[in-house]
Amino acid sequence: MTSEIDLRRTRKSADQSPSARVNCHLMPCVIEHNGEAAVEKYFEASIREAADGQLVSSFRGRPLNGHRVKLSGDYVAVNVVREEGPDGQQETNKWAVDKTFDEFTYWNWDKVPSANDKIQQALPWLDVANALI
DSSP states (O other), rough: OOOEEEEEEEEETOOTTTOOOOOOOSSSSOOOOOOOOOOHHHHHOOOOETTOOOOEEEEEEEEEEEEEEEEEEEOEEEEEEEETTSSSSSSSSSSEEEESSSSEEEEEEOOOOOOTHHHHTTTTHHHHHHHHO
């Protein structure tokens, strides 16, 4: 089964204005929920910046240490959603852009983010790939 993602087309209800900044969090756990959540109210409201600039929070009672990452160059990350089929069901294999962002926050359980984290090691490969094109 193949899927199609059309990056030129956005979902009709998507707000793509510059003021519609999306906060994206890469969590070190699996959250078995697909859909809207009050992230601003229940998670982002508890984020604090420590004296050393690191972000500190907690999720389900466990401590988190975070780091904001800005994507390099002209890279933009996208959140895609499955388009509805003709009968209103989400059974198609076509996806559309819902939100875009150029910055995200990644979190570690009770460990200060560092250059040894896998996400920090992976991001420079975007520049390597771009150089090879």
